[in-house]
Amino acid sequence: MNLVNDLKKLVLYMKRRIQENSYDSILWLVDIVPKISGFSYRKDKVSPWFWYIHMFLLFYVYAVGNFWYQWKFAHGAGDFIKSYVNISIIVIIGNNSVWFVKQRPLLRTVLKKIEQSDELSRRSSFLMRKHEKLMKIVKRIVLIFYGFNYIDAFFIYFPHRVDLRNNYSMTPCVGLQPLTASPNREICMTILTLQEFTINIVALNYQALLLFLIAHTAAMYQMMAYEMMALNDYKKENLGQVNKKLSSLIERHCLTLDVVDNLRSLYSVPLGVNFGSNAVCISLFFYLPLRECLQFMPVFVYCSLVFFLYCFLCQRLINSAEVFARAVYCCGWENFGLKEKRLVFVMLRQSQKPVELLAADIIPVNIYTFATTLQAMFKFVTVVKF
Numbered sequence: 001m002n003l004v005n006d007l008k009k010l011v012l013y014m015k016r017r018i019q020e021n022s023y024d025s026i027l028w029l030v031d032i033v034p035k036i037s038g039f040s041y042r043k044d045k046v047s048p049w050f051w052y053i054h055m056f057l058l059f060y061v062y063a064v065g066n067f068w069y070q071w072k073f074a075h076g077a078g079d080f081i082k083s084y085v086n087i088s089i090i091v092i093i094g095n096n097s098v099w100f101v102k103q104r105p106l107l108r109t110v111l112k113k114i115e116q117s118d119e120l121s122r123r124s125s126f127l128m129r130k131h132e133k134l135m136k137i138v139k140r141i142v143l144i145f146y147g148f149n150y151i152d153a154f155f156i157y158f159p160h161r162v163d164l165r166n167n168y169s170m171t172p173c174v175g176l177q178p179l180t181a182s183p184n185r186e187i188c189m190t191i192l193t194l195q196e197f198t199i200n201i202v203a204l205n206y207q208a209l210l211l212f213l214i215a216h217t218a219a220m221y222q223m224m225a226y227e228m229m230a231l232n233d234y235k236k237e238n239l240g241q242v243n244k245k246l247s248s249l250i251e252r253h254c255l256t257l258d259v260v261d262n263l264r265s266l267y268s269v270p271l272g273v274n275f276g277s278n279a280v281c282i283s284l285f286f287y288l289p290l291r292e293c294l295q296f297m298p299v300f301v302y303c304s305l306v307f308f309l310y311c312f313l314c315q316r317l318i319n320s321a322e323v324f325a326r327a328v329y330c331c332g333w334e335n336f337g338l339k340e341k342r343l344v345f346v347m348l349r350q351s352q353k354p355v356e357l358l359a360a361d362i363i364p365v366n367i368y369t370f371a372t373t374l375q376a377m378f379k380f381v382t383v384v385k386f
Helices: 002-019 023-037 049-072 077-102 104-121 125-161 184-233 236-285 290-329 338-351 367-385
Strands: none
Touching: 002 023, 023 104, 023 125, 023 184, 049 077, 049 184, 077 104, 077 184, 077 236, 077 290, 104 184, 104 236, 125 184, 125 290, 184 236, 184 290, 236 290, 236 338, 236 367, 290 338, 290 367
């Protein structure tokens, strides 16, 4: 009975968490799998065993398997192209894994600042519904990303990837041949299954966290824009409240700008590596014969979806910052006193700073970059293949 009651409490707790539209509940959702795996975002220390196993299997299954395949079995251009798709996977997963290990201190600092910014935004009682609505949108983005990719992984990717008849242009389990005999076959399938599980844990949670942080920061800009526009409703006799509200908004804006700077430091290099790897992976996909395209379809869908969401959400962040800048100018400052006008001027100067993430500190991540990159890939594939 105790076990049944504990399970009921757990189900009710998870249901309540999923139904909540708040920063804490979304972070809880993004942190479920990392917490089980031993590298929770909320804890100071992590368990190293997951990373030992993951990195060893990544090197053994993918790096050694690809090297052995290209050395011993690859003959035509098609074999090498399929093998290079796997190399793109190694680069993407290795990049994400190194980021989780090296950038953890800065990540925890960013999460604390975002939590503080979210708490300050909820102090305006008349905007609580707006806040809940924006958090609901952020939660939907995360849930759609998780749901789409986990369904793709469990029903399409895993069954084909651990099937020893589909070698995916790499030699599975080098040194365990023959794989048709027992227990070699079972050991190899266990190794491949464990490797694909760890790969999906790293890849999906890295991307989900990035999408959450960008979408939440964009939501904070929209909340500040709503509050700035609400200053139009204040009367001249309430200038004391306007002064207090402006001081609070300046503090929050500085905090949000600091978060954006930290996001640049966190994701500049990883975004550059992932941008290049995703572009290469998508381009190579179109060189494959139609029959073999189906095997790599989950990888193609993942790279395409992530590439689009990067650019879409970063564009959303840029648009939200521009909306806030316009709201600062349209807040009714002409009716304020001299002291309040000076505060508005400070905010107006701050809001002119460009708010965008750069891939490798060079390429701006926005919807224009997405369109031009797809156009360049289409031209390249058309010229080279046809």
